[in-house]
Amino acid sequence: MKATYRDVKSDILSKITKGDWGPGSLIPNEIELAGIYGCARATVNRAMRELADDGIIERRRKAGTRVRASPIRQARFDIPLVRREIEDKGAEYRYSLANRAVEEAPDWLRARLKLPAGGKALHLVCMHYADGDPYQHEDRWINLAALPQAEDADFSQVGPNEWLVATIPFSDAEISFSAGLADRELSDYLAGKIGDPVFTIERSTWWEGQAITYVKLAYRPGHRMTTRY
Structure with a gap:
């Protein structure tokens, strides 16, 4: 056939x-x-x-x-690169990988991305800085069933968002915006105090029905976000 x-x-x-x-x-x-x-x-x-x-x-x-070196996004919402955000403000960008681990996808992630039981995911915790000050805390999970090469990718120098943009497009995205309060761990990362207000973005993306990644981004008080359509 x-x-x-x-x-x-x-x-x-x-x-x-x-x-x-x-x-x-x-x-x-x-x-x-x-x-x-x-x-x-x-x-x-x-x-x-x-x-x-x-x-x-x-x-x-x-x-x-x-x-394509950078796949075109066929979507109204453009996924921004934090490096570009910071450099467009005239600030010096710095990136740091705080933690990396391959884990069995927790129940909440499986439910959110509709992953099968026992599925593996790469868990990355990263920090992005502007002129040395904390700018964005990134807590990301990548579905290894969809992107097995992520397990061997080097995220010590380049953040996972930049790697994903260069590796695979998305066909669907779910984005949530909210306000919250920093816990002890997040306040340490953002150089603030426990209970500080933080702006958070949660984003999940899929490619042709297969979950690619989930990320939770947190910003210090006073952060302002602008998007273009």
Whole structure:
């Protein structure tokens, strides 16, 4: 049975998300892919068109087809990069990885992201600074079933949000904004006091029905957020 364009699209996307074809990688041409998948070139062409429309690959005449270095987000809400936020304010950016662990997804995370029992997730706690002052506390979980390469990724120098933006797009997102009070741990990270008001953002993202990541971001009193649509 010949592969359909959906089969071809799904397999190419799998290779990209698993890191077999990383950002900037040249993808085999349509004739080669048709031979690999045992289908017509037109079938490959349709799969590649859809991947290009989704912002996953970039097709250029005579230059070939490559995985995008930064996949285009087909969504109204733009996921910001905290490095850019801080540098746009004219401040010096600094990043620190506070904790990293592979854990079985806790019940609350499984319920939120609809993960199966026993699923593994990478738990990262990070800090972002502006001119040396705490700016953002990042508490993130990455679904390793969707992104197994995250387990071996080096997050000591580059934050997980930047890595995710360069690695995989999202098709759905759920975002919540709230005000809360800092507990002892959070107050230590943000160089404040227990009970200080904090602005928090919780964000979950999915790619074609598969959960990618959940993150809780916390900011010191006085933080102001601006978005563009």
